[in-house]
Amino acid sequence: RASKILSSLDLPIDTNKTIPGVFDGSNWLGSGEELISECPATGEVLGRIKGGTVAETQAAIKASFEASKLVRKMPAPKRGEIVRQIREALLSKVDELGDLVSLEMGKIKSEGRGEVVEFIDVCDYATGLSRSMKGNVLPSERPEHVIYENPNPLGVVGILSAFNFPVAVYGWNLTIALVTGNATIWKPAPSTPLSSIAITKLIQPVFEKNGLPAAAAALVCGGVDVGKTLVGSEEVPLISFTGSEKVGKEVGKAVQDRFGKAILELGGNNAVIVDEDADLGLALQGVLFAAVGTAGQRCTSTRRLLLHKSISAEFLSRLLKMYDSTQPGNQLLVGDPLNPSTLIGPLHNQAAVEKYESTLAGITSRGGEILTARSGRIKGGDFGVEEKGNWVWPVVARPKKDDPCWKEETFAPILYVQEFDTLEEAIQINNGVPQGLSSSLFTSNVQSMGKWLGPDGSDCGIVNINVGTSGAEIGAGFGGNKSTGWGRESGGDAWKQYVRWSAATVNYSSKLPLAQGVNFGI
Numbered sequence: 203r204a205s206k207i208l209s210s211l212d213l214p215i216d217t218n219k220t221i222p223g224v225f226d227g228s229n230w231l232g233s234g235e236e237l238i239s240e241c242p243a244t245g246e247v248l249g250r251i252k253g254g255t256v257a258e259t260q261a262a263i264k265a266s267f268e269a270s271k272l273v274r275k276m277p278a279p280k281r282g283e284i285v286r287q288i289r290e291a292l293l294s295k296v297d298e299l300g301d302l303v304s305l306e307m308g309k310i311k312s313e314g315r316g317e318v319v320e321f322i323d324v325c326d327y328a329t330g331l332s333r334s335m336k337g338n339v340l341p342s343e344r345p346e347h348v349i350y351e352n353p354n355p356l357g358v359v360g361i362l363s364a365f366n367f368p369v370a371v372y373g374w375n376l377t378i379a380l381v382t383g384n385a386t387i388w389k390p391a392p393s394t395p396l397s398s399i400a401i402t403k404l405i406q407p408v409f410e411k412n413g414l415p416a417a418a419a420a421l422v423c424g425g426v427d428v429g430k431t432l433v434g435s436e437e438v439p440l441i442s443f444t445g446s447e448k449v450g451k452e453v454g455k456a457v458q459d460r461f462g463k464a465i466l467e468l469g470g471n472n473a474v475i476v477d478e479d480a481d482l483g484l485a486l487q488g489v490l491f492a493a494v495g496t497a498g499q500r501c502t503s504t505r506r507l508l509l510h511k512s513i514s515a516e517f518l519s520r521l522l523k524m525y526d527s528t529q530p531g532n533q534l535l536v537g538d539p540l541n542p543s544t545l546i547g548p549l550h551n552q553a554a555v556e557k558y559e560s561t562l563a564g565i566t567s568r569g570g571e572i573l574t575a576r577s578g579r580i581k582g583g584d585f586g587v588e589e590k591g592n593w594v595w596p597v598v599a600r601p602k603k604d605d606p607c608w609k610e611e612t613f614a615p616i617l618y619v620q621e622f623d624t625l626e627e628a629i630q631i632n633n634g635v636p637q638g639l640s641s642s643l644f645t646s647n648v649q650s651m652g653k654w655l656g657p658d659g660s661d662c663g664i665v666n667i668n669v670g671t672s673g674a675e676i677g678a679g680f681g682g683n684k685s686t687g688w689g690r691e692s693g694g695d696a697w698k699q700y701v702r703w704s705a706a707t708v709n710y711s712s713k714l715p716l717a718q719g720v721n722f723g724i
């Protein structure tokens with residue numbers, strides 16, 4: 203099955219040979235660290251990829267920099283046309299790419315495909331943007347003067363993406379960077395190199411066909427060395443990084459140290475508030491998808507469930523019934539992500555399983571309770587799951603209110619629950635964590651809605667109503683506040699970060715009056 207998916211995307215299937223993981227626009231190469239792509243559901247090796255060395259990374263940056271000079275010369279709508287053709291290339295392989303994401307990352311089939319669709323959606327958005335991203339014309343206080351605010355390209359955008367969205371997050375950055383006139387260089391997560399190689403191979407001909415060097419979308423697979431080289435490079439004015447708060451802090455400092463720009467998309471610790479006036483059926487569906495979808499491995503996954511005291515017992519009993527229908531009732535099937543009936547795939551790797559286990563052990567050792575009937579690792583072979591996959595039961599837990607877990611993100615399907623009395627209190631709990639990515643309120647009260655969206659409401663970058671915390675569309679800017687890093691990607695005003703802004707005062711008179719009434723007497 204793996205070889206069928208790999209060969210449908212022109213990827214080699216001989217796992218004894220290594221595949222080059224660096225594309226500098228002209229050649230595929232790589233003589234650095236060997237990366238192993240492993241299927242999270244079966245443990246099988248899907249590919250061995252040679253990452254880049256520091257020197258190869260530097261050479262790829264150079265190539266991307268040279269390409270950027272041609273990208274910026276091309277009229278923006280022409281760049282938009284290139285992005286439109288990238289969309290067509292993606293669409294021609296949407297199912298194959300979706301399956302590859304499932305195979306390599308472990309998310310279920312429809313979510314793997316959904317990720318490619320998210321890339322296609324942002325292509326549409328960026329193509330439109332290429333004809334509409336506007337600067338400003340402002341009135342001047344001086345006669346026959348005018349002020350322009352003008353966006354110009356930055357040069358090279360470095361994209362460092364995470365394992366959990368190996369395709370879509372690259373798409374957000376590639377498309378917006380291109381239409382705003384930049385070239386890009388991509389370092390994917392070390393555990394999802396095949397997805398990045400497949401995407402790069404698929405879009406490379408589009409550049410060549412349109413007279414742009416393919417180094418406009420360079421790729422350097424690799425480990426820490428490659429990442430550090432990109433982040434430290436003065437030739438990469440903007441770094442867009444998605445990953446953990448810990449690494450994000452290092453990246454942010456390193457970029458600041460050279461006065462570069464950074465877009466950071468770091469941890470989430472997202473809460474759903476179910477208020478007393480909520481439609482409980484709706485809230486149940488919203489919570490379930492956001493808490494167990496992608497096996498809890500989205501930045502936007504729901505980690506905290508805040509229930510109004512009056513509905514808590516009923517809501518919890520209905521929710522636990524759904525969790526406990528995991529197997530063999532088949533409602534929430536855990537297993538092979540490529541089986542269309544599966545709803546919960548494996549965790550990405552063994553380290554994630556260990557983190558899941560230690561988080562649960564910590565909660566119970568500090569007096570917290572596990573509420574679901576089943577919890578812990580699912581032994582390979584049980585419930586029909588593959589022997590070597592990274593399987594766990596999705597869990598609802600009630601940690602002590604002061605348990606440190608409330609403030610941390612564990613990238614696994616663990617949902618913490620606590621009750622509240624008033625919406626004010628729930629908002630305080632929602633905001634009382636370092637992270638600020640996504641949040642949802644389930645309510646039918648218009649006053650609560652106003653409060654939640656306003657200055658005393660949620661402090662997150664995503665503030666939903668009657669919709670779960672995950673699964674945002676690309677139209678709005680995506681990102682979070684506080685330790686999530688304040689970055690915004692994809693839609694909204696995110697494109698404004700991919701340019702350098704200039705304020706240009708133009709005098710078309712024959713006098714030189716000064717602003718603010720200053721008289722210099724010459």
Ligand code: UN1
Nearest residue numbers: 367500501502672673674
């Ligand atoms: C991520 O988890 O890093 O809103 C991105 C969502 C997706 C993107 C998630 N559209 O869940």
